[in-house]
Amino acid sequence: MFHLSSNGDIKKGRITDIYFERTLKIIKEKNIDKRVVVEIRARTLPSPYQWAIVAGLDEALYLLEGLKVDVWSMPEGSLFYPFEPVLTIEGNYSEFGRYETALLGLICQASGIATRAARCKKSSQGKTVYHFGARRMHPGITSMIDRASFIGGCDGVAVRSSAEELGEKPVGTIPHALVLLAGDTVKATQFFDEIIEPKVGRVALIDTLGDEKFEALRVAEALGKNLLAVRIDTPASRRGDIMELLKEVRWELDLRGFKKVKIFVSGGITEERIALLNSVADAFGVGTYISNAPVIDFSLDIVEINSKPLAKKGKRSGKKQIWQCSSCLTRSILPFRERIVKCSCGGDFTPLTKQVIREGRIVTDMPSPQEIRKYVLEQLNKIS
Numbered sequence: 001m002f003h004l005s006s007n008g009d010i011k012k013g014r015i016t017d018i019y020f021e022r023t024l025k026i027i028k029e030k031n032i033d034k035r036v037v038v039e040i041r042a043r044t045l046p047s048p049y050q051w052a053i054v055a056g057l058d059e060a061l062y063l064l065e066g067l068k069v070d071v072w073s074m075p076e077g078s079l080f081y082p083f084e085p086v087l088t089i090e091g092n093y094s095e096f097g098r099y100e101t102a103l104l105g106l107i108c109q110a111s112g113i114a115t116r117a118a119r120c121k122k123s124s125q126g127k128t129v130y131h132f133g134a135r136r137m138h139p140g141i142t143s144m145i146d147r148a149s150f151i152g153g154c155d156g157v158a159v160r161s162s163a164e165e166l167g168e169k170p171v172g173t174i175p176h177a178l179v180l181l182a183g184d185t186v187k188a189t190q191f192f193d194e195i196i197e198p199k200v201g202r203v204a205l206i207d208t209l210g211d212e213k214f215e216a217l218r219v220a221e222a223l224g225k226n227l228l229a230v231r232i233d234t235p236a237s238r239r240g241d242i243m244e245l246l247k248e249v250r251w252e253l254d255l256r257g258f259k260k261v262k263i264f265v266s267g268g269i270t271e272e273r274i275a276l277l278n279s280v281a282d283a284f285g286v287g288t289y290i291s292n293a294p295v296i297d298f299s300l301d302i303v304e305i306n307s308k309p310l311a312k313k314g315k316r317s318g319k320k321q322i323w324q325c326s327s328c329l330t331r332s333i334l335p336f337r338e339r340i341v342k343c344s345c346g347g348d349f350t351p352l353t354k355q356v357i358r359e360g361r362i363v364t365d366m367p368s369p370q371e372i373r374k375y376v377l378e379q380l381n382k383i384s
Helices: 007-011 018-030 057-064 095-123 137-150 160-167 176-182 185-195 212-226 242-255 273-277 367-379
Strands: 035-042 069-073 087-092 126-132 200-207 227-234 262-266 283-286 296-306 322-325 329-335 349-351 355-357
Touching: 007 057, 007 349, 018 095, 035 095, 057 069, 057 087, 057 095, 057 355, 087 095, 095 126, 095 273, 095 283, 095 296, 095 367, 126 160, 137 160, 137 367, 176 185, 185 200, 185 212, 200 212, 212 227, 212 242, 227 242, 242 262, 242 273, 273 283
Parallel strands: 126 283, 200 227, 227 262, 262 283
Antiparallel strands: 035 087, 035 296, 069 087, 069 355, 322 329, 322 349
16 A cells, blocks of 8 residues: 545644644543634745745635635735744634644645745846656645646656646657667657657657767758757766756757757756856756755644734744735735835735635635746746
8 A cells, every 4th residue: 555644634623743643632521622813834945945925825715715714825826934924823722723733734845845936037147947847746746736836837847747737738759768678869750750659759868878969960961840848857877967968969960950950958956057058058947956846834823812922932923914015015904904005116015815714615716836936937937
């Protein structure tokens, strides 16, 4: 069997730290259950992040749906900063206390992955970024990882089931295994060209057996106008100066009339390497760097009890609203019932946090992954 938590166990609150179960038992025995407001927010972000992207809210709402609670949240895909509540729950503590473990897990990891994807996409300055990191994580969470990477800004994912769930086409070229089995780079690429449906772009993997420059020229001459791109996935032990390698391949292809052939780079790609290489590379495949992203260290804390502001030391009490300028994205955190109208830039402030669950019923439309991704990219274009 695979080590997977079932939907039923998660939804029933069985995936929880034991001290929540013990707390609920004490609350019941001592009759001290109270109506509370709790908020989920991050005090710090992974270094050197100054902002992050919230993800996993679709699963969070599914988890909370049907409970006797009211919930407010930022829209999924929102850019946020430290100390800003991304989700607020109001209800009797006994109604939702057992769900804290699962709730944080859903948001912490998905937000970490979406943030890494967004940072890679921003670093690419608009060039194509694909997510290839499924093989580095447990297959039970592949769908979550690919979804978070896509809404964070990646242009596509490699796993068929994830892509279909997103309403996208899976992306991918050929593995080194095919080149080795065929015995030659050109043969493997020609087999790909002969057998795979024409709508799939012909991308040749050119680092398996020979020199990247000469392999690039060989496949370009063999496939001609059918060749979309060459992919360079050179092992670290043979990589040397990767920027010079890309420039050399680009030069030789251009010199021989293959200017339309794109260069696709994968293998150990990070946001820093994207920034370094994107003056020459046309597309990037990012794996472990996204799928193994550091989680966003959200915590869930009580900030009101029976309508009175109260929080543990180190936390700011009271229910809060985040106001954002529609023009410059300046933010302000205020007590929930206070409001701010005009920004110093002249733009209008609007509340970012909206009610999404009322008395256990979801009262908002759930945007598609494509709509969330578009929202993320729009925000990225407005920040430096």
